[in-house]
Amino acid sequence: MIxxxxxxxxxxxxxxxxxTLHALxxxxxxxxxxxGKELVYKREGERYRLYSVGQDGKDDGxxxxxxxxxxxxxxxxxxxxxxxxxxxx
Numbered sequence: 001m002i003x004x005x006x007x008x009x010x011x012x013x014x015x016x017x018x019x020t021l022h023a024l025x026x027x028x029x030x031x032x033x034x035x036g037k038e039l040v041y042k043r044e045g046e047r048y049r050l051y052s053v054g055q056d057g058k059d060d061g062x063x064x065x066x067x068x069x070x071x072x073x074x075x076x077x078x079x080x081x082x083x084x085x086x087x088x089x
Contacts, residue, residue, distance in 0.1 A: 034055055039051065040053065
């Protein structure tokens with residue numbers, strides 16, 4: 001949530017989003033607790049995608065699952081976690 005808020009502040013100050021999360025000076029706050037690596041951040045034109053790989057540790061692209069796509073049989077671990085208008089997915 002902090003990264004999302006600081007990305008918004010950055011956009012208001014600079015008129016665009018940064019190329020990397022390092023511009024936000026968040027240090028350890030950009031570390032994904034599931035992977036131990038940086039959160040996934042991708043600029044997409046005038047927007048961005050920011051997400052965690054989730055408890056399964058696999059990068060599924062930070063997108064909403066399509067109907068019937070998840071969960072796989074026997075798969076109970078959450079997929080990528082990202083913030084939407086309706087909360088964390």
